[in-house]
Amino acid sequence: MTDRMKDKVAIVTGGASGIGRASVLTFLREGARVVVADLSVARGEETLALATEEGFADAVRFFRGDVSSEADVESMVSFAVTTFGGLDCMFNNAGVGGAMGAVIDTTVEDWDKTQAVLLRSVFLGIKHAGRAMRTSGRGGSIINTSSTAGMGGGSGPAAYSAAKAGVVNLTRCAAVELATDLIRVNAIVPGGIRTPLVPVGDDAAMLKFMKGRQPWPAAGQSEHIANAALYLASDESSFTTGTTLVVDGGLLAWGPSLFPHDHASSHIGFSDRNTR
Numbered sequence: 228m229t230d231r232m233k234d235k236v237a238i239v240t241g242g243a244s245g246i247g248r249a250s251v252l253t254f255l256r257e258g259a260r261v262v263v264a265d266l267s268v269a270r271g272e273e274t275l276a277l278a279t280e281e282g283f284a285d286a287v288r289f290f291r292g293d294v295s296s297e298a299d300v301e302s303m304v305s306f307a308v309t310t311f312g313g314l315d316c317m318f319n320n321a322g323v324g325g326a327m328g329a330v331i332d333t334t335v336e337d338w339d340k341t342q343a344v345l346l347r348s349v350f351l352g353i354k355h356a357g358r359a360m361r362t363s364g365r366g367g368s369i370i371n372t373s374s375t376a377g378m379g380g381g382s383g384p385a386a387y388s389a390a391k392a393g394v395v396n397l398t399r400c401a402a403v404e405l406a407t408d409l410i411r412v413n414a415i416v417p418g419g420i421r422t423p424l425v426p427v428g429d430d431a432a433m434l435k436f437m438k439g440r441q442p443w444p445a446a447g448q449s450e451h452i453a454n455a456a457l458y459l460a461s462d463e464s465s466f467t468t469g470t471t472l473v474v475d476g477g478l479l480a481w482g483p484s485l486f487p488h489d490h491a492s493s494h495i496g497f498s499d500r501n502t503r
Contacts, residue, residue, distance in 0.1 A: 231461040233258035236311040238303060240294050240352065241321030243270035245422030246372065248277070249449035250318055250456050255283040257457060260311045264290045264303050265321070294321045294348035297355075304355040313363050316460040317356030319349045320372045326386035338386050345390035346397070353401045357410055366409030370459045371398050372452075373414045375475050395471055402469030411468040413459045418475025420447040443476030 237254050241247035243265035254261050255278055265271050271289040278287040290306050292299035307314050325341030326333045349371045360367035376383025377391025395414055402412040419441045441447070455474045458464055473479060 230258040231457060231463065232316075235259045235315040235460070236261075236307055236313050237316035237318060237460060238262045238264055238290075238307050238314065238352075238356070239318045239320055240264045240303075240348065242318075243267050243274045243289075246417070246420065246449045246452045247318075247320045248274050249453035250320065251287070252278060252281070253450070253453040253457050254316075254460065255281070255286055257461070259316070259460075260286040262288050262290050262303065262307045262310070264292050264294070266291065266293060294319075294351065295343035297351050300348070300351040301355050304359050308359055313365070314356060314359045314367060315365070316368045316370065317352050317360075318370045318372075318456055318460070319352035320370075320456075321348055322372060324387065325384065325390070327384050330385045333386060341386040342390050342393075345387065346393045349394050349397060353397070353412065357401070357405055357408075360410050361405075361408045367411070368460050368464070369401070369405075369410060369412045370456050371412070371414045373398070373416045373471065375416055375418050375473075375478050378416060378473075378479055398471065399469050406468060411459070411464065413464070413468060414471045415452060415455050415459070416471055416473045416475060416479075417452050418447055418473075418478040420449060420452060422449055440481075441476045441478040442481050445476075447474075447476055 232254055237259050239247050239251050239254070239261060242251045242263035247265070251261050251263050251274060263271055263274050268291055271291065275287060275289055278284065288310055290303050292303045294300060304314060321344065323341070323344045325345060326337035353369055356367070356369055371394050373394040374383060374391040376388040377395050380388065398412050398414040405412055451474055455472050459467065459472065
């Protein structure tokens, strides 16, 4: 513990599991007071229990809310300000897999539900956290979870990918708008991270699942993203805004899987045919 978030107040949406839970515990260890925002009361209680075991009972609270509901997000921000005296960091992290399958087979209802949880929620988090931070006059940090799926085609279902791409550009727009208030707005782009949204089993299963997609020879963990969020939430990133921090084990650097990305077949020799 190095007190990188000493005296700061943070909200983490989707904070009851996966990346959110790891971020809650990381922020607490670094001196923050944290509101765990989630729909699941059971997982929220588990997260509070873990925080209490580490001695953070007085610094953490749970708020049950739907991030796609403006009333809930507004209440969530008000709860943090009332309970802990302000808001310094809003981590818009909650997510779902959303509508699966081909674009031409996706229903409008499934599309809208996906956009509501993955994109409208980020807009609402920026809107209400930004207002609270502007009112306090002390600035702050807003962090939004995007995805490699939002950086190109083929890394996720269409509805999910579209929403995550929207998160990236909304982050840029908000960063420009809120800069004069000393409110930083940044996005994190995780690669393949073993979370409840990727139900593949243990680390070995995750590595097998990501073979040919992500070159780093270890499974991505929620803590990898939590550490990136810690940097963006802390004063160390005081001149960083409007950026997209990619934490993906080299997934995007590797590029599209035109050829299989494994050691047995990664060497592509010259062809003796003329091709065009």
